[in-house]
Amino acid sequence: MAVVDPYRSDKSYHWDIRNAAEDDMPGVIECDVVISGTGAGGGICAEILSQAGLRVILLEEGGLQTSTDFRMKEGEAYDNLYQQGAARATKDGAITILQGRTVGGSTTVNWTSSFRTPEQTLKHWQDVFGVKHSAESLDSSFSWVEQRLNITRWDVAPNRNNQLLADGCQNAGWSWKSIPRNIKGCWNLGYCGMGCPSNAKQSMLVTTIPASLEAGATLITRARAEKLIIKADQVDYLAVQPIDRYGKPLEQSFLIKARRYILAAGAIGSPAILLRSSAPDPYNRVGKRTFLHPVCMSVAVMPDKVEGYYGAPQSVYSDHFLWRDGVEGELGYKLESTPLHPVFTSLFALGHGDTFKARMQQLPRMQSTIALMRDGFHEQSQGGQVLLNSDNTPVLDYPLNDYLWKGIRDSLLTMAELQFSAGAASVRPVHQLAKRGGSWPEVREVISNLPMERFKMPLGSAHVMGGCAMGENEKLSVVNSEGQHHQLENLSVIDGSVFPTSIGANPQESVYGLAAVMADSLCNHERLTLYMY
Amino acid sequence: MSDIHQRPDRSTPATSSGMETRPVADHEDALFDDLYSPDSRRGSGITRRGVLKTAIAFTLAGMTGGIALSVSRCSRQEVLQGFLVLRPGDASVLIAVSPAITGDDLPEVLSPSELMADPDKKDVLLWLQLLDQKLFQLGTDMTKEYLQLFDLLQWLPTRRVLTGQWSVWQDADKEQVSLFLDQWQASPVELLNKAHRAFTALIQSTWYSLDNVAISTGYPGPPLWALAAIAPVSDKENQ
Structure with missing residues (x-):
């Protein structure tokens, strides 16, 4: 080997x-x-x-x-x-x-993911x-x-983090598929x-x-x-x-x-x-x-171990909501998962002190689902602009607006519903003011009231x-x-x-x-x- | 907690250590009175008005006396030996606030220089070095934003308004720090939300870069069989 x-x-x-x-x-x-x-x-x-x-x-x-x-x-x-x-x-x-x-x-x-x-x-x-x-x-x-690049369907069983994404979709009646990957002899x-x-x-x-x-x-x-x-x-x-x-x-x-x-x-x-x-x-x-597929996230804690730090990090996806209102309508989103290693997890555990630490302690039982916003197809989605810093290095200015925030709130609802369908013990939308909830109606209520604002709602992009x-x-x-x-x-x-x-x-x-x-x-x-x- | 916002007698020096040696531009007194909103004096924590005043005052300071302030800052506070950007005062802030941010207590650390000398505290030193490298890599403008935040947390008037911390950072306790972090996190003032995110993400992500901390989550680390399989073949075996 x-x-x-x-x-x-x-x-x-x-x-x-x-x-x-x-x-x-x-x-x-x-x-x-x-x-x-x-x-x-x-x-x-x-x-x-x-x-x-x-x-x-x-x-x-x-x-x-x-x-x-x-x-x-x-x-x-x-x-x-x-x-x-x-x-x-x-x-x-x-x-x-x-x-x-x-x-x-x-x-x-x-x-x-290919x-x-x-x-x-x-x-x-x-x-x-x-x-x-x-x-x-x-x-x-x-x-x-x-x-x-040997891009082929990944026929190995998904890790549990991805399997739960598939289970959640299956139980909710939403379409999902395996992700083709560019790998040869993956361990x-x-x-x-x-x-x-x-x-x-x-x-x-x-x-x-x-x-x-x-x-x-x-x-x-x-x-x-x-x-x-x-x-x-x-x-x-x-x-x-x-x-x-x-x-x-x-x-x-x-x-x-x-x-x-x-x-x-x-x-x-x-x-x-x-x-x-x-x-x-x-x-x-x-x-x-300039576009980002802005990503928001929902974290579930499962009754048993997920160990999202092991196994192919992305092997299941759902496009059920990607074109939900046609190509040029409401913001659509793709659902995937992420790997769950300690440093990466620390970036979306949020909070500080004991709250933060208690969340980190749940790492082995964590399931992560992300929604990637399909930006750039609607007149309200013009993306960002690349500018130069004082030292001539680039920086992207990406303004956020209500069109984007609506897509993000909708996707938080979708992801929480999905995670409860997959058997989550609790779900926490990744938002500074969101606490975890133990049932779908409870979390739905939480999400409906979250202020959609910069910094309170951390976003990412890859x-x-x-x-x-x-x-x-x-x-x-x-x-x-x-x-x-x-x-x-x-x-x-x-x-x-x-x-x-x-x-x-x-x-x-x-x-x-x-x-x-x-x-x-x-x-x-x-x-x-x-x-x- | 209301006592943290009590205004001490201005005739008694509020500072006792080298932390407060940074010289202040002539207009500090006026600025101080302006910053010191009556709302915050009542001890209700950080107020929107107080913060807005701070922001305005700092914008003005930037246009007028702020230059003197930043120049003096460079001359008075040099980068810690062996570090790229962190200065002693920054390290003191980080050490003081980190238990309230990570939820993990640090071994008793009194000063950065003590830290450098004590091998028992090497994890704390390693963490500060990782954080220092992270800050340096951010790029000129982002690094500067962080250093400005550290400055605001060290300069007495802004420190008071932003954190309610009267005494030097070495004397801060976890509850006090948690209180201002709670307020930053939920504040209607966007700038404070940003500061909370920037501050916690920087400290938490570098803290969890330490192996000991990473495995405290229940994460066992990379599979041993894989580590064995990729272990570099030593030069001897190679020959």
Whole structure:
């Protein structure tokens, strides 16, 4: 059962991996394509472009941490593998944002849930934003991704936390299904969020990035894509800022000269690069309509042990309420569960002192259900805006309104009903003023009276999307359906920031599928120009 | 609890330790009177009016004398040795409030320097270091917000209005701290709700990063068989 760490295997000896914080970097590096970001978008692009014979440089602001470093310790993982030590939040601090900052990006730390983009979402993009993709046109791309990353239905019995979600839905008469996962030989440990220690998770870290390195790509870690240097309608250079392990800039920056520049820094990172570069933005679209799938939570205490810290963290979902009022009506939500480890749990136990501690003591019997709000489909749901802090790092301003609060209150009711259907002894909506209740009518009463206000109702997000919307209408978008920037000829954006709305499902497979299509089209284009040289 | 809001005789120094050495801009007296709302004097706890006054006063202070205040803060309070952002006063606040936030008592700790010297208190030191790193990683603007909160909790006038804590933090008791936390949590003033969330989440999440604390929940830790299976092969075996 020995784990093979690809980055410590024999074949890795000739891989070109550099650490910008420690290694001497040349003043200017030249290549065919530079990709800023090594997550779902960057990883897929790197493999396709490097295997096509293009000289690719991959930039990552995090460090190279691999299975050898993944010790299933929460504090360590959050500090080393996540943006801002896993304490990233929206500008006002009301929504906590979990995003990866390590080689492989969020794919290294996500919970492996893999869904194709829902047909309703793609149809809405076509109708409203003039996006060219459809479920049919993306079918072969999704099939390729599913094969490449071994995305399959999870046939192992769900852990009890997820089984209770299924039971609750079943007893309430609501639909539910198993979640397809990108795994190979999973040990069913439950520590996906701390980096997979057995390399079962088919993240970019163990699939496309090793393949790109094998094909001759260069990976530069601790390197933040700072600024595009623009000349007329072309990107001339990319200025790169080496950063230390805490994300603080180091002295010596360097330049990359490429024929094609790809932004794949995620829905907060990519708009930030464009903002720092003062890239042309005639219709003021950059960083706008950034979505989060804002998440609220309900915690049940079961009569017996749940042990939500063990086993695949997400294996059951329900879309029963996702399109409850049509695509563009009342806010719909997807139901899933979360892993339950002590640090993560401490963030939603709420309260302080004895109240907080008593809640933590219930950890082994806890069941968690979350509702992910499908934001961006209604005129009252315009998402947030990426802004720059005083030190030029990005921050997302995401205002909350009554449309969102109504969806959140409705979902709290749904989740409490579900948990009592599954046999919960008590249910506590995760809200500062909510105490647990022992029956569905009691908790229904509690939820109906909760003030829906910032901070009193803590929210989270692990899915940042939008901010560089794609589409054929320049007034509504930053890039076209192929990820090509509308104003700058040799610039593409290929990551979750191109989504015109949220997805309505965990977004990783949507990024993979679209990135594959975009990279293929780019590949044909770039190879053509290469041969013309 | 009403005594915590009694206004002490202004002629007696309210401070006895190095905690209160931070110099105060000239306008402090005026600010003090303005902040000190009659509502809070009656001992009903933190009042909306008092807090709003504090907020307004601080906005004004930021525009006028606040600069002097922040400059002096840098010069008077240096970062604790071996730490990235935490200053001695911040550590004192954290140590004082943490039992009321986590529900776990700390070993008797009198000062940060004592902490550094005593190996029996290494868990507390480790916790403060984890918290320090977390604060540092937040990024310039968010780190600054936290430090401002720590400042408000140390500067006597704001400390009184926001927490009802008259004496230095070392003398705070758990009930007093719990009382102001309850008020922050349920207050109609959004700023206090935010402070409650920011403060408790920071302290609780770093506290539960300690192995001993994590397993106190009944969480057994990662499965032993998996730990054995991923244990690094030593260099010797490798050769």
